[in-house]
Amino acid sequence: MSRDSVRWAATFVALTLAAVLFRADISFVISATFFAIFAMSWSFFTSYSGYLNLGHVIFIGMGGYTSAILNYHLDWPMPVSIVIGSIVGTLLGWLYLNPIHKRVSGLSFEMVSFLSIIALTNLVLSGYARPLTNGDLGLSPLDGIFSTLGFAIGIAALLCLFGYGYSRFLSSNSGKIVDFARESQDIVRTAGADPHRYTGRLLLLSGLLASTGGALYVHYSGAAVVSNTFELAFMIRIVVIAIIGGRFSLYGSIVGAYFVVFAGFLLKPVVSSHIEFLIIYGLGFAIYFLWPKGLISILEVAIRRVVPGRKSVQ
């Protein structure tokens, strides 16, 4: 067995244990896993391609809304809606973002992707789209997914399966070419390849997980609304989670998501939600300031103490 498969299997076991341990509050476990899915899929593209993607929620929203529309308007069975939603969401998001990332880089890509989600949020809420999206009421009720231990373990499996796939991609030839493309597109061009072919693959794989997560998430939430799909605040939450956890590590997103969601779990009974976010994001900022590589870098040191000779976690 490869090192990657051992690590991701271990991660799956750890997440399953956490789910069993916290089964009385399973909705928090599920919520953390969803955010881990969104953050890991975001950082897979953003950290390894060198493009800061502020339009990642396009995948989530396209996947979510497609599944919701099929289920709500056409009464398609939920599992079918989710599968179609995941695929359609991935393709729509990719067909939109891939050409943009080819044309503009750096700050321009950030601006365009950011403005896109503002535009999409407004489009979804607008009169034109209302027959399809129900505007700010959203599409509700949808066939729901319940907060069960089984579902918690199921999406943990989805997360770890993609984590494993992502790790394999990064250590493949394509991943090695991406390592160069991230730092210098010219070096890849003069080696005989279009760098965007490789960063485009990252984007597609990033979108596939995000869109699948988005389709599942609207059914889990019971509604497709902008606040759990296209909205800027949702995008920011994903970015913050990935950064707190450590965005140059796929595992970092999981650590970040569990940290933020469980900090919220502990604070919720004690303080108002504004104070809660202030504390969590303030803490996140402090962590980022002290350990720019995120919580995962602290965890790594701890792991290395317990398991001597272990190489750094990718």
Place this chain on the structure above:
Amino acid sequence: MPVLEVRDVGKVFPGVIALGGVTLNIEQGEVRGLIGPNGAGKSTLITTIMGVHRPDSGSIWFRGEDISRMHIWDRVRKGLNATHQTALYVPELSIRRHIELGIMVNGFPATDVMLIAETVGLEGEMDENPDVLSALGAKKLEIAKALSTRPSFIMLDECFAGLSFEEGMEVIEIIRKIAEERQLTVLVVDHNLALVERVAHVTTVIDRGVVIAEGTFEELFSNQDVVDAYMG
């Protein structure tokens, strides 16, 4: 038929005519020199041949095919490559990985890595990062990177710049070796006339974006235009 034909190529940058209609024919197996004062347009000519810029006028033909509108990577796949005036590398990635890149991208056998390393003399530093390289080492890495795509024609920009005479001779040895072993056609671009003279069969002189002379060094320096370009 020449391997490379540059036909009346013009390239204008804001406020500067970098190339004012350059025509250049290079034959298979030739080691051609290209000299000219600073700002003459040598690097622009190379980058335009590579496809970094589109020519504003004229066309570029490689092995009988008009490549003027091709992407850089397609030109590379056709057998064209060049070294950069300022070495282009990623400081965090090893020298080995830099050489592997072109091999991986093109699906060439992994055995190419060591062959190339030995050809340029980098086999001892493969696991170092490029930052540790001397000026000569950086030139070697540039050549190695270009060789990794198995070119049939290679352009070396400023290939002696920043090197001592002895180091320049070492680069010349590499150029001779690759020209012979790999049947490469080479365009050698530099300021150092003494070194270019030692390696080039024929040399082209450009000044202010136009070719002003072509021939052996003896012919060139009996030409008043060339002398003026270099003295003036």
